[in-house]
Every structure is written in C-alpha cells, then in structure tokens.
Amino acid sequence: MRHKRVLIAVLAFPVAFLGWVAWTFITSPFFGDPMSQVEPVPCEEAMQYADQDGLPKGAHDAKCTALSWLDTTYTAHFTITRTDLDAWLNDAYPGTHLTLEDCLGAPADACAHIELNPPADGGAMAIDISVRYGEDSTAVVDFEPFDV
Incomplete structure (x- = not known):
C-alpha cells in the first residue's frame, strides 16, 4: 500500500x-499568450503604481502600457530634457545614478535599477529606467515599475 x-x-x-x-x-x-498582452493605460495610472503623482515636469509624447499576468509591469515611455530628467530623478529617487553598467544589454545610453524598500503603496517593488539620449539635449525614457 x-x-x-x-x-x-x-x-x-x-x-x-x-x-x-x-x-x-x-x-x-x-x-x-497572457505574457504578450500589453494594454494601453493612462500614464497617471502607470506613474501612480510607483507612487508618483504623474509624469515628470517637462515630459511629453508619453505612451503608457501595462502587462499583468503573474506579476505586473507598467511602462511609461516619454521624452524629456536631460536637465528635467536629472531634476526629477534627484527629487523622486534621491541617489539614483544613470549608468551604462545597469543596462544589461538593453539598447540604451544609460539605465538605473531602483529597489523600493518598502514597496510603493501603488504596488511596485522595483523600477527599471532606461534612457536614450537625443542630439538636442533630450532624453527618451522608459520608466518601468514592476512588482516581482
């Protein structure tokens, strides 16, 4: 038996x-495929997931999406001046430095990985940021808060 x-x-x-x-x-x-069903969402929703009141000052041409299945990832894709980006990062996530080393093969000029400890009230546990610099002192940013 x-x-x-x-x-x-x-x-x-x-x-x-x-x-x-x-x-x-x-x-x-x-x-x-549930892993490939990216839905457009309001950018306010994407930013609130990381406890931000909205897009950074000076951000424009924004498009935001969400991907949820076992975990949740929001993406806020926007253009901003380098000066406004640096000021926002310094205010929102003090001590965050954009470096090439954090890009891990992503097609970007600079990146950052931010661990949120404690997690954001909105749900995010970490944030990946990747930046591609334009010729006219602009930065195209992918801001990706996620929960796992």
Whole structure:
C-alpha cells in the first residue's frame, strides 16, 4: 500500500505539469499568450503604481502600457530634457545614478535599477529606467515599475 502512495505522489507532478502544458497549448490560440498582452493605460495610472503623482515636469509624447499576468509591469515611455530628467530623478529617487553598467544589454545610453524598500503603496517593488539620449539635449525614457 505504501509503495502505491509513493508511486502516485511521484507521478502526480509530471502528469499535472504535462496537463498544464497541454492546456496552455490548446487554449493559447483562443485566448492569446497572457505574457504578450500589453494594454494601453493612462500614464497617471502607470506613474501612480510607483507612487508618483504623474509624469515628470517637462515630459511629453508619453505612451503608457501595462502587462499583468503573474506579476505586473507598467511602462511609461516619454521624452524629456536631460536637465528635467536629472531634476526629477534627484527629487523622486534621491541617489539614483544613470549608468551604462545597469543596462544589461538593453539598447540604451544609460539605465538605473531602483529597489523600493518598502514597496510603493501603488504596488511596485522595483523600477527599471532606461534612457536614450537625443542630439538636442533630450532624453527618451522608459520608466518601468514592476512588482516581482
């Protein structure tokens, strides 16, 4: 009897895993891949997720999205002057320095990773920022707060 229980326990995980894989494969064409369903959201919502009242002063051409499945990631993509970006970062996240080392292969000129301890009231636990510098002292910013 004990061997039967052990055998059932050993087989339960692979069977459950294969069932999940089959279910995902069968339902994906009908419901889409949940990891690729990026939804447009108001930028105020994206910024509030990281406890910011809105976009930084001087930001324009903003587009914001959310991706939620097992975790949540918002992206605020905007253009701002380098001076306004530096002032906002200094005010919102003191001590944050944009460096190339934090880019980890991302196509950017400078990046930062910010751990929020404690997490933001809005839900974010960390923020990734990547910046591409323009020729006219502008910066194109991807501000990405996330919870896992």
